[in-house]
Amino acid sequence: xxxxGFYQLEKAENELIIxxxxxxxxxxxxxxxxxxxxxxxxxxxxxxxxxxxxKVVLDSINWRRGFLLQIFKNKNLxxxxxILKFRKKYxxxxxxxxxxxxxxxxxDIKDNKLIELLExxxxxxxxxxxxxxxxxxxxxxxxxxxxxxxxxEKIIDENVVILTLNDIDFIYKFKNYKAEFTYDELxxxxxxxxSYGYRIKKLDDCCENxxxxxxxxxxxxxxxxxxxxxxxxxxxYSNQVKAKLIICLLKNNITxxxxxxxxxxxRILKNLKLGYLKTIxxxxxxxxxxxxx
Numbered sequence: 403x404x405x406x407g408f409y410q411l412e413k414a415e416n417e418l419i420i421x422x423x424x425x426x427x428x429x430x431x432x433x434x435x436x437x438x439x440x441x442x443x444x445x446x447x448x449x450x451x452x453x454x455x456x457k458v459v460l461d462s463i464n465w466r467r468g469f470l471l472q473i474f475k476n477k478n479l480x481x482x483x484x485i486l487k488f489r490k491k492y493x494x495x496x497x498x499x500x501x502x503x504x505x506x507x508x509x510d511i512k513d514n515k516l517i518e519l520l521e522x523x524x525x526x527x528x529x530x531x532x533x534x535x536x537x538x539x540x541x542x543x544x545x546x547x548x549x550x551x552x553x554x555e556k557i558i559d560e561n562v563v564i565l566t567l568n569d570i571d572f573i574y575k576f577k578n579y580k581a582e583f584t585y586d587e588l589x590x591x592x593x594x595x596x597s598y599g600y601r602i603k604k605l606d607d608c609c610e611n612x613x614x615x616x617x618x619x620x621x622x623x624x625x626x627x628x629x630x631x632x633x634x635x636x637x638x639y640s641n642q643v644k645a646k647l648i649i650c651l652l653k654n655n656i657t658x659x660x661x662x663x664x665x666x667x668x669r670i671l672k673n674l675k676l677g678y679l680k681t682i683x684x685x686x687x688x689x690x691x692x693x694x695x
Contacts, residue, residue, distance in 0.1 A: 406432060407450035409512050409682060412541050412657040414438075414448050416623030419656055422590065423621055424485065424495070426473065428459045435459050439469070441621045442587040443494030444509040453515050460523035465506060466691065470498040492586050506689040510539065510624075510661060513683035520687065528693035534686035535663055538670075540678035542648060542658040550677060551652055554645040561639075562646045565597040565616060573599075573616055576629045588627065591618040598646045600639035615639035617647055624659040625651075644676060 403411060414436065417423045423440050427433040434455045438446040449456050464472065470485055485495065497503075506529070511517055513536055521531045542550070565573070570592055574585060591597045599616035602609075615630035617640070625647045630640045651658045660678055662669045 403433060403436070403448070406434070407452075408433075408436075408448055409450075410448055410510070410539070413446075413510070413539075413622050413624070413659055416656050416659065417446075417621065419654070420621050420623065424470075428455070437469075439495070439498060440509070440587070441492050441494060441590050442584045443492075443497050444507045445469075446509055446622065447511055447516065447520065449512070449516055451514075453519060456516065457519050457523075460519055461526065463523065465524055465527045465529060465689065466503055468498045468500045468503060470495070471501070492590075494586060502691075504691045508687040508689070510537075510622075510684040511687055513685050517685060517687065524687075524689045528691055529689040530692035532688045532690075534688070535665075536683050536685055537661045537663050539681045539684050540660045540662060540673050541681055542652075542677050543679065544652070544655065544657055547652045551649050554649050554676075557645050558642045558649075561600050561602060562598055562642050563601050564595055565592050565599050565618075567592055569599065569613060569616070572613065573627070573629065576631075577627060587620060588618060591620065594619075596647075596650060598643050598650070600634075600643055615643050617643045619647055619651060619656075622659065623651060623656045624661065626661075641672060641676075644672075648676060 403414065408414070417425070417438060423438045423446075426437045428435050434450055434452040436448040438448065440446060463469070473485070506524070508520065511520065517533060521533065524531050567589070570585075570589060574588060577584065577588075588597075596619035597616070600614045602612045602614055604610050605612045613631075614634040614637070615628075617625055617628040619625055625644065628640060628644070648658045658678070660673055661684065662673060664683075
């Protein structure tokens with residue numbers, strides 16, 4: 403991939419390190435496109451700019467039928483064992499074993515001709531597509547890690563703590579974007595020690611251990627699901643949580659990744675202050691089946 407012109411290599415490397423996604427490539431020796439299925443059922447597509455070859459791959463996929471069912475035709479026993487192992491852990495994998503698919507979500511697709519090719523292949527299979535607003539991908543490169551960790555630790559106090567499964571239902575209520583299996587990924591993140599929050603031990607005479615702000619790490623090293631309760635906005639708690647998540651990633655040799663809408667100037671400024679660098683533009687794509695069988 404490194405020698406074949408792929409984009410978003412940091413994210414792909416994160417997926418390899420974390421090890422909670424399924425990968426499928428068109429050519430093992432000289433790949434042009436890699437399709438990844440994540441814990442929450444979202445597809446990620448990594449590719450180079452060999453668009454003629456990529457088009458052939460995308461057009462060959464029957465998106466109406468469970469993606470993994472199409473893999474079974476290869477009768478590769480090792481692949482089958484891996485898929486069934488993931489099915490036991492994550493409900494989203496089972497969804498890709500269904501005969502008919504109604505909704506498909508694609509995350510962080512590079513904003514170039516790849517989006518056009520993907521949307522055309524989906525429409526040919528009877529899906530209506532919706533391309534989200536453009537976002538930019540920001541990363542913190544894995545260099546001078548100890549120095550970066552030391553810098554971030556200075557802005558964190560003792561109230562930034564790891565989240566537990568006791569918090570999951572509470573924070574899920576505040577999640578703005580809920581795909582079908584996002585709860586599974588949230589649970590995985592907490593169980594993996596990849597979620598942090600700002601917990602106030604004693605707020606007043608009647609409130610203790612108040613979770614004021616929180617965020618999580620996803621299975622590709624992306625930080626997200628940030629939320630701060632309204633009464634704590636402007637206190638800087640979210641920035642401390644973000645700093646702690648970055649430290650967690652750096653200590654695990656995972657590249658911190660953040661996506662920000664291009665019109666969110668305040669968030670962009672905060673990212674830059676934390677050390678993020680802007681890389682490429684990306685979009686989310688939602689596909690809904692739009693025909694009667």
